[in-house]
Amino acid sequence: MADQNGSSGDDLEHSISAEGLSKSFHGFQAVDGVSFQVRKGEFFGILGPNGAGKTTTIRMLTGVLKPDQGRILIDGIDLRRDALAAKQRMGVIPEVGTVYTDLSARENLELFGMYYGLSKPVRQERATQMLKDLELHDRADDLVKTFSKGMKQRISIGCAMVHDPSVLFLDEPTEGLDVQSRKLILDRVRAMNAAGCTVVITTHNIEEASRLCQRVCIINKGQVVTVDSPEHLKSTFEQTRSVEVAFEGQVSCRDLPTSCMLRVEESGDKMRIFTSDPDRTIEEIMRLRDERGLRILSLSTLGPSLEDVFLKLTEAKR
Amino acid sequence: MNLRLAVRGALVTARKDIRIYYRKAPVYIFGLVLPLFLFFAFFVGRDLDLQRYFPGFLAMTIFFTSSSVGPLIIPWEKQAGNFERLLTLPVTVPMIVLGDTLAGTLFGTLISLIILGVGSLFLPLSIGLSSMLGLAALFFLGNLCFAALGVLISSPAGRVPSNVMMLSTLVRFPLIFISGIFTPLVELEGSARTLGMLSPLSYLSDGLNGVMGQETLVPIWAGMLVMAAFTVVFLVAASLVLERKAMKGL
Numbered sequence: 148m149a150d151q152n153g154s155s156g157d158d159l160e161h162s163i164s165a166e167g168l169s170k171s172f173h174g175f176q177a178v179d180g181v182s183f184q185v186r187k188g189e190f191f192g193i194l195g196p197n198g199a200g201k202t203t204t205i206r207m208l209t210g211v212l213k214p215d216q217g218r219i220l221i222d223g224i225d226l227r228r229d230a231l232a233a234k235q236r237m238g239v240i241p242e243v244g245t246v247y248t249d250l251s252a253r254e255n256l257e258l259f260g261m262y263y264g265l266s267k268p269v270r271q272e273r274a275t276q277m278l279k280d281l282e283l284h285d286r287a288d289d290l291v292k293t294f295s296k297g298m299k300q301r302i303s304i305g306c307a308m309v310h311d312p313s314v315l316f317l318d319e320p321t322e323g324l325d326v327q328s329r330k331l332i333l334d335r336v337r338a339m340n341a342a343g344c345t346v347v348i349t350t351h352n353i354e355e356a357s358r359l360c361q362r363v364c365i366i367n368k369g370q371v372v373t374v375d376s377p378e379h380l381k382s383t384f385e386q387t388r389s390v391e392v393a394f395e396g397q398v399s400c401r402d403l404p405t406s407c408m409l410r411v412e413e414s415g416d417k418m419r420i421f422t423s424d425p426d427r428t429i430e431e432i433m434r435l436r437d438e439r440g441l442r443i444l445s446l447s448t449l450g451p452s453l454e455d456v457f458l459k460l461t462e463a464k465r
Numbered sequence: 466m467n468l469r470l471a472v473r474g475a476l477v478t479a480r481k482d483i484r485i486y487y488r489k490a491p492v493y494i495f496g497l498v499l500p501l502f503l504f505f506a507f508f509v510g511r512d513l514d515l516q517r518y519f520p521g522f523l524a525m526t527i528f529f530t531s532s533s534v535g536p537l538i539i540p541w542e543k544q545a546g547n548f549e550r551l552l553t554l555p556v557t558v559p560m561i562v563l564g565d566t567l568a569g570t571l572f573g574t575l576i577s578l579i580i581l582g583v584g585s586l587f588l589p590l591s592i593g594l595s596s597m598l599g600l601a602a603l604f605f606l607g608n609l610c611f612a613a614l615g616v617l618i619s620s621p622a623g624r625v626p627s628n629v630m631m632l633s634t635l636v637r638f639p640l641i642f643i644s645g646i647f648t649p650l651v652e653l654e655g656s657a658r659t660l661g662m663l664s665p666l667s668y669l670s671d672g673l674n675g676v677m678g679q680e681t682l683v684p685i686w687a688g689m690l691v692m693a694a695f696t697v698v699f700l701v702a703a704s705l706v707l708e709r710k711a712m713k714g715l
Contacts, residue, residue: 206549209552210552210553211549211552211711211712212712229467231471231474231555231556231557232467232555234553234554234555234556235470235555237553239550239553241546241549241550241553245545245546245550246547246550247481247485247545247547248545249485250485254484258477258481258484259554261477261480262473262474262554262555262556263554263555264470316553
């Protein structure tokens with residue numbers, strides 16, 4: 148049964164419901180029939196190669212772009228019909244997550260608080276708390292133009308969280324940041340998620356997505372390739388298991404046995420052998436060691452990484 | 466649309482513009498220094514009755530100051546990456562247009578009140594009580610109308626402010642010369658008068674002439690109605706263009 152907003156009971160169980168989103172620019176189909184749903188409190192990732200349509204999808208979900216076709220519900224509210232009420236529930240850090248550099252850190256937080264309709268005492272209190280949480284309280288009244296990139300991004304995150312949103316969108320939030328800022332930001336986002344906030348993240352860092360996300364949506368050429376949990380995706384690609392070995396001294400990948408290898412990647416002093424039969428591959432490596440009198444420094448078997456799955460899925464669509 | 470959220474969005478946008486952009490040098494260069502230079506270029510060395518031409522100068526100041534902030538805000542925000550973020554906040558494009566217009570209106574009103582105050586120190590301006598109300602209405606409508614024009618000029622813009630300033634100059638300067646600033650509208654004839662009637666600035670300068678006791682071409686209230694109509698057209702056009710061009714330069 149649909150309510151006055153056109154949303155059904157099923158929609159209300161989801162924070163985000165994207166149905167058949169399409170968007171083209173001057174004849175180029177950037178997004179083509181993208182559909183997925185994000186459950187309340189879920190940590191959800193959107194992955195894809197450059198130009199896949201991730202940013203266009205996020206821009207439609209956050210109300211920056213109007214889809215040519217399709218429908219978006221945020222907490223059951225139709226974004227097209229009541230954009231203000233839907234946006235009120237979101238916190239967004241765009242790809243270029245900038246804040247106003249001519250304002251101080253505190254002024255930025257309070258300005259965003261004003262946009263979200265927080266009363267003066269509440270936004271002052273939230274700004275003070277946010278500055279403490281983001282370890283910027285000692286720079287609260289300095290202009291943001293004097294901040295480092297990591298500090299600016301911390302304030303940007305703070306501005307998206309100041310009104311305690313129920314849905315948080317992050318577009319490449321840790322791109323190009325130092326380790327401390329990256330950790331601080333991810334800790335804050337995790338804490339928000341633990342408190343019940345739904346988080347949608349796009350990132351190029353697939354391992355980061357694998358660690359953070361409960362489910363990921365892989366987009367390629369404007370279409371959804373798959374939506375699944377990282378672990379389930381990995382388990383469906385067991386043929387991409389691999390053996391990683393490091394020898395003391397010079398060993399070329401040409402020296403390795405080829406009978407059970409799918410491919411070999413050299414990385415520093417290690418070689419990663421992709422195989423459908425790790426047991427036989429290890430036997431072959433041992434035989435090579437014995438024949439050539441080599442010494443093995445490290446040997447490990449690896450399951451497929453999310454990156455392998457990502458490459459496999461996106462290559463298949465090329 | 467939720468009216469309370471919409472009004473809040475417009476007011477917060479205006480407040481943000483005032484806090485950030487009123488301190489920027491180009492706003493003062495294009496909004497205050499330029500009309501002053503034009504005034505001096507026209508009057509210095511000529512034996513003209515300053516009191517007669519003061520309403521025209523006041524209209525020119527309102528025109529330049531109120532339309533100086535608007536063209537710069539959107540390209541500056543696109544350049545800095547703030548504009549996309551603004552679109553994700555609980556505010557719609559028409560509310561952004563209205564907020565930017567309100568900021569320009571306040572800036573123009575403030576500066577033109579200062580010019581009026583300074584002018585009244587040196588010139589024997591006689592404005593009656595009823596004319597004061599007319600003056601206040603003309604100040605508000607004039608500033609609102611030209612602030613909306615400024616935002617309309619910036620609405621198709623990308624992220625390069627200099628491109629917008631070129632367009633702004635192309636639009637604003639011809640208007641100065643056809644709108645009865647340097648020659649009152651009542652003294653214009655034929656096609657010059659017809660051309661002047663197409664400019665909203667003509668109705669402001671004509672109205673200011675009226676409230677300062679000089680001859681007018683159209684009744685003051687009629688001029689106000691025309692300016693109000695121009696304001697609505699500018700606001701609607703700016704919203705429609707910005708909706709289409711919001712992503713330009715992002």
